[in-house]
Amino acid sequence: MDSRKIQVLLTTLRLGSFNKAAEELHMTQSAVTQSMNHFEDELGFRVLNRSHNGITLTSAGERILPFIEEADRALARVEVEAREISGGGSLPIRIGAYASIASAWIPAAVMGFKGKHPQVEFTMTVSTYSLVQKMLDDEVDLIMCDSDIVSGFDKKKYTWCPLAEDEYFAVVPRDLFPQDMTQISQERLMEETFIMASADTLHRHMTVKPKKMMSVTSDDDASIASIVSHGIGVTMEPELCLRNLPGNIRIMKVRPREARTLGILVPKNTTSIVKEFVMFVKKMDVVSL
Numbered sequence: 001m002d003s004r005k006i007q008v009l010l011t012t013l014r015l016g017s018f019n020k021a022a023e024e025l026h027m028t029q030s031a032v033t034q035s036m037n038h039f040e041d042e043l044g045f046r047v048l049n050r051s052h053n054g055i056t057l058t059s060a061g062e063r064i065l066p067f068i069e070e071a072d073r074a075l076a077r078v079e080v081e082a083r084e085i086s087g088g089g090s091l092p093i094r095i096g097a098y099a100s101i102a103s104a105w106i107p108a109a110v111m112g113f114k115g116k117h118p119q120v121e122f123t124m125t126v127s128t129y130s131l132v133q134k135m136l137d138d139e140v141d142l143i144m145c146d147s148d149i150v151s152g153f154d155k156k157k158y159t160w161c162p163l164a165e166d167e168y169f170a171v172v173p174r175d176l177f178p179q180d181m182t183q184i185s186q187e188r189l190m191e192e193t194f195i196m197a198s199a200d201t202l203h204r205h206m207t208v209k210p211k212k213m214m215s216v217t218s219d220d221d222a223s224i225a226s227i228v229s230h231g232i233g234v235t236m237e238p239e240l241c242l243r244n245l246p247g248n249i250r251i252m253k254v255r256p257r258e259a260r261t262l263g264i265l266v267p268k269n270t271t272s273i274v275k276e277f278v279m280f281v282k283k284m285d286v287v288s289l
Contacts, residue, residue, distance in 0.1 A: 003075045005039045006068055008032055009047070013065075016054040073138045080271050092121040093277055096131045096140035100221065100240040101262065105144070109281050116280075120273060129199045135265065141274045142266040144281075148201035150265045161278060162263040163286050166238040168205060170252040171245070173231045183253035193233030195224050202236060205258040225249065262286075 012021040012032065022032045040047050047061035057065060080091050097106060102124060110122050125134060131143045132150070135158075143150070150160060170184050176192070177184065186208040194210035196202055197218050203209075214233055216224055221241040228235055229246040238260055242251060266278050 003072075005035050005042075006072050006075070008035045009039060009068065010072060012036065012048070012055055013057065016056075018055065074269070076138075077269065077271055092123045093274055094123045094125070094139070094141045095144065096125040096127065096134050096142070097144040098128055098131075098146075099126050100238070100243075101144045102126045104240055104243070105281075105284075105286050109277075109284060112284070113277055113280050117273070117276075120277075128197075135267075141270055142264055142278060144262070144264050146201070146260040146262050148204055148260065153265065157268055159266050159268055160263055161266070161282055162261050163282065164262050165259040166240050166262050168202070168236045168238050168254055168258040168260070169242060170234060170254050171225055171228050171237050171242075172234045172250050172252060173228060174248050174250050176231075176234070177250070177252070181252065183255055185255050186258075189234055189236075189254065195227055195233040195235045197224060201260075205260060206236070207256055207258070222246075 008021060008025060008027075011025055012018060015021050015024065018029050018032045018036075021027075022029045025032070027035075036048060043064070045060045046058050047064070049056045049058055095106065106124070114120060125131070125140055127134070128145075129149070131140070131145055132152075134140045135143050135153075144163075146166070147160065147162065150158070153160075170189050172184075172189075172192075186206065190206075190208045190210045193212045193214055195214045195216060196210075198215045212233075214227075216227065218224060221237055222245075224235050225237065225241075225245050227233070229248045231248075236254060236258070240262070245251075264278055264281060266274065
């Protein structure tokens, strides 16, 4: 089994046709067909169903596909590592991060690392709830997020590197509570309509549950703060998200204190340059940024 046959198989499955795969890979259809025949001969069983409706996987093919995809990702990492070792150009470090982390920590991390490695390039994916899938799909090399969303990852395959605690604060309309109140209990806060993103893990950090809640389908903390600024309800946001908030709102400490843990999730078998970047970020004083 070689990388070319894997590439042909995955391209054929994605496009559902030998013809389309041949076109994309700049091969003849017969060469694609022959490559897949040899691939199946090596494995000892049929992987593909061939019909007028297109190409699909056999039951045996469905069983082995995850291992083939894993092999494809591993071969891609071998290529990157080999280019680094040989001194040639390397692929960019692909970072996935929350918007708050992307604006607060990553610029200093990237600029500092490029001071040591000016040839290294970066790409950035700013998201929240899709980061887990992007890591599983090998679309990013590392994700900078909170510990809540990575709890399901296999610890044998991934490393979690905690960086800092990020305390939650109440975000409320400016005139909702007396101006001399600087902190609020969760019990009192939860008497108000509580606004929270539908997929937010904030509920894991709440000692008291809201009596009334407005669920918002949003991947952006700023949009929820904007709703609060119109007097519709209250919310809780971590400190890193409290920059550049809209007007007509107040920030109050919450008791009992709640906090999320921010850090980096990275595969254990990643490239050496990604490991070096993670170590660089771990040594930074991110709390002061």
